[in-house]
């Protein structure tokens with residue numbers, strides 16, 4: 001084992017010189033090769049978890065094989081949202097000002113007018129957040145989608161449109 005590590009290390013030297021120090025993940029063929037907090041062998045690499053069952057109760061396994069409180073809002077209490085793996089209170093409710101900014105920044109004005117009253121596209125002043133989300137996420141037919149759109153964005157847009 002020591003000899004193998006040394007050989008690997010020698011092989012690393014030119015790489016180190018050229019690219020700086022690469023972080024080599026510990027390799028494994030089964031969980032017994034892994035120790036400490038990264039005690040699970042997944043696809044040849046020691047990681048914290050491969051499935052939710054590897055995490056303590058109440059936690060879930062993230063896409064990057066770490067135990068986190070949540071991957072989606074559904075993993076949190078009903079009135080909480082999931083942000084970067086942590087459950088927390090939804091941030092201060094809806095924000096119509098942010099909604100108007102989103103509407104302007106994403107070019108909705110070109111087809112639905114500055115006040116949502118319509119033009120190329122229909123009047124959308126009375127649309128719900130769910131309807132807007134469906135259109136912008138591509139779930140329902142719409143000429144444009146907004147990459148990375150969240151229900152928080154569409155809650156804000158709906159709040160602003162509905163106030164007009």
Ligand code: HEC
Pocket residue numbers: 103106107108109110111112120121122123124127131132135136141142143144146157
């Ligand atoms: C290129 C023109 C265009 C742009 C830009 C555009 N839309 Fe639309 N939108 C349309 C058209 C056309 C429809 C009708 C599509 C249909 O029903 O198949 C529509 C439909 C919708 C609907 C459904 C309306 C209904 O009556 O059910 C919503 C909600 C909506 N758009 C929101 C938005 C938002 C928010 C933006 C900005 C991110 C946006 N649209 C940008 C053209 C556009």
